[in-house]
Amino acid sequence: xxxxVQNVRLWFAPxxxxxxxxxxxxxxxxANERTFLAWLRTALALIGGGFAVDQxxxxxxxxxxxxxxLALLAAGVLCSLRAVNHWVxxxxxxxxxxxxxxxxxxxxxxxxxxxxxxxxxxxxxxxWEG
Amino acid sequence: MNGADTRTDxxxxxxxxxxxxRLAWRRTTLSGTVSAVLAAKTALHGGPSPASLVVCALCCxxxxxxxxxxxxxxxxxxxxxxxxxxxxxHATAAVxxxxxxxxxxxxxxx
Numbered sequence: 001x002x003x004x005v006q007n008v009r010l011w012f013a014p015x016x017x018x019x020x021x022x023x024x025x026x027x028x029x030x031a032n033e034r035t036f037l038a039w040l041r042t043a044l045a046l047i048g049g050g051f052a053v054d055q056x057x058x059x060x061x062x063x064x065x066x067x068x069x070l071a072l073l074a075a076g077v078l079c080s081l082r083a084v085n086h087w088v089x090x091x092x093x094x095x096x097x098x099x100x101x102x103x104x105x106x107x108x109x110x111x112x113x114x115x116x117x118x119x120x121x122x123x124x125x126x127x128w129e130g
Numbered sequence: 131m132n133g134a135d136t137r138t139d140x141x142x143x144x145x146x147x148x149x150x151x152r153l154a155w156r157r158t159t160l161s162g163t164v165s166a167v168l169a170a171k172t173a174l175h176g177g178p179s180p181a182s183l184v185v186c187a188l189c190c191x192x193x194x195x196x197x198x199x200x201x202x203x204x205x206x207x208x209x210x211x212x213x214x215x216x217x218x219x220h221a222t223a224a225v226x227x228x229x230x231x232x233x234x235x236x237x238x239x240x
Contacts, residue, residue: 011222029215030147036221037154040228044161047232051168054239055175069239073232080228084221091215 010088017088021095032090039083042109046076068116075112148207155207158224159200165231166193172238182238189234196227 010017050072057065082105089101166189173186199220206214 011218013218017218023215026215027145027147030151033216034151034154036216037151037158040224041158041161043228044158044165047228047235048161048165048168050232050235050239051165051172054235055168055172066239070236073235073239077229077232080225080232084218084225087216087221088218091218 004085007085007088010092011084017091017095020092021097024094028094029091032087032094035090036083036087039086040080043076043080043083046072046079050076071116075109079109152204152207155200155204159197162193162196162228166190169231169235169238172235185234185238189231192227192231192234196224199224199227 050069053060053072054065054069057068060068086101086103086105093100169189170186173182173189176182203216203220
C-alpha cells in the first residue's frame, strides 16, 4: 500500500522518474506505452459495457441491472488505475535495469470476466426455460 | 563501430515503433468515443433534465480532454527526430479522464 502511494506521486512527477537509472532504448519505452494503452482500452471497454448493460437490458430486474453495471464500471476504474501504476513501475524497472514487475491482475481480471460470462449464460438459460 | 551504443546512436532506425504506438493511441481514442457515445445515450435516455444534461456535457468534455491528450502525443510521435517517451503526466491525464467517465456512469446508473 505504501508502495502504491509512492507510485501515485510518480504519476504526476515526470522528472522524478527520469532522475534515476539510465534511459532505456526508446523502443522499449514505446512498447511499454502500447501495453498501457491496451489496458486503457480494456478499461474503456469495461466502462462501455457498464453503460450498455444499463441501456440494453431493460427487462432485467433493477437490482441486477444496477449491480452488474456498477460492477463493470468499478472494474473499469480499477483497470485504468492499475494500467498507469503498472506503466510507472515498468518504466522505473527498465531505468534501474531490474526485472519487470510481476502482477496478479491479469489472472484476477480473467477470473472475474469468466465468472460474469458464466453468470450471463445461467441468466439466459433460466429465462429461456421459464 | 563495434561498440556503438544503440541508446545514443542518432542514426539508429526506430523502425515502425512510433507508427505502431501512434496507431495504438488512435485505437484507444476510438474506444473512448464508443464509451462516450454510450454515456451520452444513457444520460439522455429518460428525456433531457438539467442534471442529465450536465452529466452529458461533462462526459463530452472528458472525451474532448482525452482526445487532446491523444492528439498531442500523436503529434509528438509523428514529428521526426524527437525520441521522447510518454510523460507520466499525460498518462495520468488519460487515466483520470477514463476514471471520471466511469464515475459519471455510476452517477447516471444510480
